[in-house]
Amino acid sequence: AQKITQTQPGMFVQEKEAVTLDCTYDTSDPSYGLFWYKQPSSGEMIFLIYQGSYDQQNATEGRYSLNFQKARKSANLVISASQLGDSAMYFCAMRGTGTASKLTFGTGTRLQVTL
Amino acid sequence: EAGVTQFPSHSVIEKGQTVTLRCDPISGHDNLYWYRRVMGKEIKFLLHFVKESKQDESGMPNNRFLAERTGGTYSTLKVQPAELEDSGVYFCASSPLRGPTDTQYFGPGTRLTVL
Numbered sequence: 483a484q485k486i487t488q489t490q491p492g493m494f495v496q497e498k499e500a501v502t503l504d505c506t507y508d509t510s511d512p513s514y515g516l517f518w519y520k521q522p523s524s525g526e527m528i529f530l531i532y533q534g535s536y537d538q539q540n541a542t543e544g545r546y547s548l549n550f551q552k553a554r555k556s557a558n559l560v561i562s563a564s565q566l567g568d569s570a571m572y573f574c575a576m577r578g579t580g581t582a583s584k585l586t587f588g589t590g591t592r593l594q595v596t597l
Numbered sequence: 598e599a600g601v602t603q604f605p606s607h608s609v610i611e612k613g614q615t616v617t618l619r620c621d622p623i624s625g626h627d628n629l630y631w632y633r634r635v636m637g638k639e640i641k642f643l644l645h646f647v648k649e650s651k652q653d654e655s656g657m658p659n660n661r662f663l664a665e666r667t668g669g670t671y672s673t674l675k676v677q678p679a680e681l682e683d684s685g686v687y688f689c690a691s692s693p694l695r696g697p698t699d700t701q702y703f704g705p706g707t708r709l710t711v712l
Contacts, residue, residue, distance in 0.1 A: 486639075515698060515699065517700065517701075519703070524705070525686070525705055525706050525708070526703065526704070526705040526706070527688060527690075527703035527704075527706070528703075529700055529701075529702060529703070532698045532700055534698065573640065575640075577699060577701075583628070583645065583692075583699055584630065584642040584645055584653060584656070585630075585632070585640075585642065585690075585701060586642070587632075587639045587640040587641070588639060589638070589639045590639070
């Protein structure tokens with residue numbers, strides 16, 4: 483079984499600062515994918531970034547980067563130069579291999595960006 | 598390109614009534630997923646279609662839930678009869694049959710309230 487743990491229910495960060503949202507995972511699959519999604523107050527789920535378990539380099543997408551530490555089973559999301567529009571819920575998720583492609587989600591972290 | 602759409606955005610029904618949720622995936626996406634988030638809890642997988650076939654329905658809570666995807670395009674999720682514990686946000690997601698990351702793209706969700 484797969485499990486995602488997000489230990490930070492809420493985080494505050496000042497505008498223009500960087501913030502790290504924690505995510506640890508547990509799986510017995512040799513190959514897997516890790517995702518981060520953003521859910522603003524409007525409710526939609528927005529895909530942010532993906533990391534494959536065999537990717538040699540940490541994924542980056544604009545101001546988002548994923549600090550992937552396979553040995554520690556962690557996939558933390560780093561948001562650089564925070565903006566007010568980054569205030570939202572952030573979900574870490576994992577996908578297994580083959581036909582078991584469903585996503586397993588963590589409980590989410592609510593990020594609030596302040597002036 | 599249009600994203601995943603869901604209808605209705607909100608539904609308020611009484612216990613014992615029937616509700617049908619609809620999801621239109623991104624055009625050309627053969628994979629279609631349903632997820633649900635009950636208040637304060639993590640997003641949980643319900644089922645997965647590949648085209649019109651149910652690939653995995655291990656997350657369906659009970660036989661009051663019926664999902665269909667006739668013709669392999671849009672999907673419906675019917676709850677009959679609805680119970681109080683069915684309240685939550687129902688998300689639909691889609692992905693291509695074979696993609697480099699198999700990223701699932703989510704719709705805006707349907708917020709279901711059962712009174």
